[in-house]
Amino acid sequence: MKNILILGGTGKTGSRIARRLKAAGRPVRTASRTSADIPFDLDNPSTWEHALAGVTAAYLVEPNLRMSKDRQARIPQFVTEAVTAGVRRLVLLSAPRAGETAHPLHAAEQAVRGSGVDWAILRPNWFSQNFSEGPWLPGILAGTLALPTGGGRTPFVDAEDIAEVAASALTEDRHSGHTYELTGPRAIGFGEAAHLIAEATGRTIRHTDIDPDVFVQRQVAAGVSSDVARLLADVLAAIGDGSGAALSDGVERALGRPPRAFEDFVAQAAAAGHWT
Structure with missing residues (x-):
């Protein structure tokens, strides 16, 4: 192309x-x-x-x-x-x-x-970069990530992997007609994610599970429309119910290598100063 x-x-x-x-x-x-x-x-x-x-x-x-x-x-x-x-x-x-x-x-x-x-x-799947560049960054910086996800786990995928797959698909014929489900290599909980970031930054960071209705109220108070807040609460609560924990081989099929680990994302984001 x-x-x-x-x-x-x-x-x-x-x-x-x-x-x-x-x-x-x-x-x-x-x-x-x-x-x-x-x-x-x-x-x-x-x-x-x-x-x-x-x-x-x-x-x-x-x-x-x-x-x-x-x-x-x-x-x-x-x-x-x-x-x-x-x-x-x-x-x-x-x-x-x-x-x-x-x-x-x-x-x-x-x-x-x-x-x-x-x-x-x-x-x-959910981007790892949501912790460093997206909606969960304020909670990380404040030291408390309050989300209605319970102990649910999900295989966060690194945006670098998504970009590499996309760049390859834009320039190479072999991807034509393929649908790639992209996940990280393992499913982790938000508590573990917060712990890994805390270890890398030397800060105190914890995940707190909150009721979806409380989450909606806080989002609306922050200026988010009620319908959007409810939709987001439902999606996050589904993680706590066990939805979205499955792994996919999409990155490996597209690139011939396993996806990047969440720990690698944390190390790179910390080195780049995203949480300072």
Whole structure:
């Protein structure tokens, strides 16, 4: 693929994909609302044509899974325009269980599969980087990670692994038609995750299980809408109920090596000063 478009090019996965491709000498165009090579907004189709000009491969990201039915049509509509513009390979960042009809990304997956061009779909588990760059960072910095997850375990996946799989899928034919479920090498609990980060940083950090309703109240007080807060609480509570602990071989199938361990992520994030 000659020219590669990265939607969400300043985000957790997009920035890492762009960095890998640029290091390999690939022509990359990052697209985002701000700070990218080109301004882009999925809600504003007038920004699409310029982003797609001359592009032959594209990485697709839906930035908001908590969206209305109307907004769930954004990626399918973009896929249609991308193929018309000459894109011949699509790589979609999806999510576990997106094959189910009720999932917000189901229509996006169907559009990519039915696009008539090469495609690959990535379904990563919870990102390890949620502890260092995302929604759980404030709790880590405060010393208490209060989430309604109980003693549930999940195989956090490193965003570096996701980016490496995506970069390979954007540039190599062998991934065409594959759906990769991406997880880390073992499932761990939030208590163990907090302990590992505490050991690496020398700080006191603990995980506290809270009632989902309390979690919702705190999220709403912080400015999150009640429906979004409830959805997030339900997803987290499902971890405590044993959902999402299964391992997948997607990273190894895609890259020929095992996924990075959570301990490796912690060591790198600590060295980079994410928790100082």
